[in-house]
Amino acid sequence: MSLPDIKEALNEYEFKWKAEQVTIQATLLKEHSDGRVTGDITITTQAKEYHPHIHQSQFNFSAGRTRETLAKTLHSRVPDLISLKQWEDIIEQLCVKIVAMIREGEPALELAIDDTKNIPPEYLLEPILLKGLPTIIYGEKGANKSTLSILFSICMLLPWKDNPLGLVCPTRSIKSLILDWEQDKEIVQYQAKCLKDGMNLPYFDVYYRHCARPLANDLPQIARNISKVGAEVIIIDSLGAACGGELNKPGPALDFFAALRELRIASIILAQTSKDTESKKKTVFGSTYFTYYARSVFELVKADEIDKTSSDIALFNREANYSARHDPIGFHLTYNGTGIMVQRQDVNIGQFIKRHSTQQAIYEVLKRGAMKPKEIAKETGENENAVRVALSRMKAAGKIVMTDQGYGLLSKDIMQ
Known part of the structure; x- marks a missing residue:
């Protein structure tokens, strides 16, 4: 034999x-x-x-x-x-x-910790995506998660070093593979073409795979497609369907991340928000393990639309494992009928106040100058008692100071 x-x-x-x-x-x-x-x-x-x-x-x-x-x-x-x-x-x-x-399983390795240079985790798209690790972007329906993720993939592919998004792109071209459980190839082509025309971009290809089975049940086929494309990033749209099962239970979340870990690839995972529409602090829908296992988590929030030709969105970094949490990142989207233009802009906290913590809201309004608690409560729409508690904590943490005009930011923060 x-x-x-x-x-x-x-x-x-x-x-x-x-x-x-x-x-x-x-x-x-x-x-x-x-x-x-x-x-x-x-x-x-x-x-x-x-x-x-x-x-x-x-x-x-x-x-x-x-x-x-x-x-x-x-x-x-x-x-x-x-x-x-x-x-x-x-x-x-x-x-x-x-x-x-x-x-x-995997063999044990001996890791030398010597006097050589300590190299931090590498960004493929700073500050959004770390090499080989998962980032979750969650938000309500219609927040432009898919559009933004396609734009992020374009930035890495070109690579678009002087992009108007304020993102740091890689020095070489990095391909992404879109794993789509929600739309179809025609919609993705349409979104990519709108971005190309609206932002006057050169020719590029989008790599796409229609998916129907949960990630853990489709792993060999997905791995072969990743290898065929030469992708270093996958975009999972979206988490619920890619996971399968009852999302509030730990099992499906653990199976999903076990499968994702086997792929050994960076991922942008699009997800929905929790059902509690009244809560200021929205979370990823489902088990808390989704948040625990992601290495970076952003909430994408869309401001109320003033007109139909433009919209404002902002990314809030809710979790960061290997750095301090990043400041909010604002984008302005303009629709001209045939194209979409996306540009970086400062985050006007008033547009997103319902999704912001009390301390973050206070921090933003104090950029305009020192204020008393009652004035801060009026500007932020927060309860005055909640404002006073937050101010006390911020002062104890050295984030703000007391002045003759009320509470104010440190001088270095006012200049930001």
Whole structure:
């Protein structure tokens, strides 16, 4: 009995027994909490006298009875290819090797911490996206999440160093692959063309894949597309459908991030807000694990529209794992019928006051000069008692000072 040649890709293996002219592909592999290892198998032959396909099914690699049953099934379908004993040996080799490889995991590494330069995590698009890590952008329906994510991908692809968004782009072209669970390719093409025309951009390609199954169930196919495109970033639109299951439970969130981690790629994940429309502090809809496992989280908020030809949106950095939280980033969108122009602008906190914390609101109004608590409450629309509590905390933290005119910012903050 020969030993197989084994080829490994993301969450899939190919076993080839050359002498026996048998190939088995094992995909969608998963180790369950009870110790079972399951997956899909496709069995083919290279023998010219047979049709290549022999068998395809889901399979439990951990159960002895299923091995015996499978070997008998295969021998009954191609009785003259190899003996039943050879089929039993092949299935045994397959199962032992699959279970061992799945349970082995990654090897431990020795990381040297010496006197060399300490290099911080690398941004692919500063301050939005870190190399190899997930960023979540969440917001209400109609906040322009998809449009903004496409624009971010364009900035990295060109790369657009002098972009009007105030973002720091990479020095080389970086491709993104849009994984779309919500729209279709025509809509994405339309959005990209509107941005190209509205911002007078050169020709570029958008890389796109229509998705229907949860990310964890579509991993090998997605990995092959990432490799084919040469993408270093994926845009997941959107989290709910890509995750699948009941989003408020931890299981789907943990499965989603486990699958994402296997891809080893930077990701911009678009998500919806929590259902509580009255809360000032909106969160990602679903389990708190979505926020915990993302390395950076931004809320995208759209201001009330004054006219139909333009809108103002702002990104608020709610969570940042490897830096201080970034200041709000404002954008002005102009629609001219055939194109969309997007430009960076200062965030007018009054437009987004319902989505801002009390301390952030106070900070913004004090940029205009020192004020007393009652005046601050009037400007921010906050309860005066809540303002006084926030002022006390900000003063204790050294963020503000008391002056003859009331509370004021430190001089360095006023100049910002």
